[in-house]
Amino acid sequence: MSVVEDFKKFAFKGNVIDLAVGTIIGAGFGKIVSGLVDNIVMPLVAVALPNPDWKNKGLVLKEVAGPDGKMVATELKYGAFLGVIVDFMIIAVVLFLIVSAIQKAMEKANAKAAAAKKIEDEKKAEEDKKKAEAEAAKDKIEQVLLTEIRDLLKAQAAK
Numbered sequence: 001m002s003v004v005e006d007f008k009k010f011a012f013k014g015n016v017i018d019l020a021v022g023t024i025i026g027a028g029f030g031k032i033v034s035g036l037v038d039n040i041v042m043p044l045v046a047v048a049l050p051n052p053d054w055k056n057k058g059l060v061l062k063e064v065a066g067p068d069g070k071m072v073a074t075e076l077k078y079g080a081f082l083g084v085i086v087d088f089m090i091i092a093v094v095l096f097l098i099v100s101a102i103q104k105a106m107e108k109a110n111a112k113a114a115a116a117k118k119i120e121d122e123k124k125a126e127e128d129k130k131k132a133e134a135e136a137a138k139d140k141i142e143q144v145l146l147t148e149i150r151d152l153l154k155a156q157a158a159k
Contacts, residue, residue, distance in 0.1 A: 030091075033094055033095075036090075037086075037087050037090050037091065041090055042055075042083075042086075054082070054083075055079045056077075058076055058077040058080075059076040059078060060075050061076055062074040
């Protein structure tokens with residue numbers, strides 16, 4: 001096989017396509033969550049804190065003169081780091097809530113499907129039982145008829 005054929009087999013498998021679609025949806029979802037965090041949650045967090053500019057906080061480690069004579073600071077930006085952690089925690093909570101809701105919906109759907117299958121199986125078992133009873137009754141009738149025919153033949157043979 002050629003490399004092109006091998007690549008086609010790989011690229012067009014269901015798992016690879018599912019992964020690509022999931023990645024694209026995940027990127028779009030990431031933008032939605034980032035918008036939620038940046039535009040709704042973080043302003044509320046900033047209002048709750050005494051200093052609303054907490055994401056720009058940092059610790060100046062060293063100040064040196066740059067090539068143009070302006071002072072340039074080497075800064076430990078703990079505010080930005082804490083902001084990333086808060087963003088992550090919010091994204092994790094939102095994803096947890098979404099996945100939990102999806103799992104509950106799937107559990108309900110699976111429970112409904114299991115209940116429907118159980119009802120279907122019970123109906124089939126009842127139908128099978130009725131068929132078996134009808135077959136047994138038919139066999140009994142055939143046995144009675146065969147017994148009567150045998151008795152008639154014996155009676156004719158005895159004459």
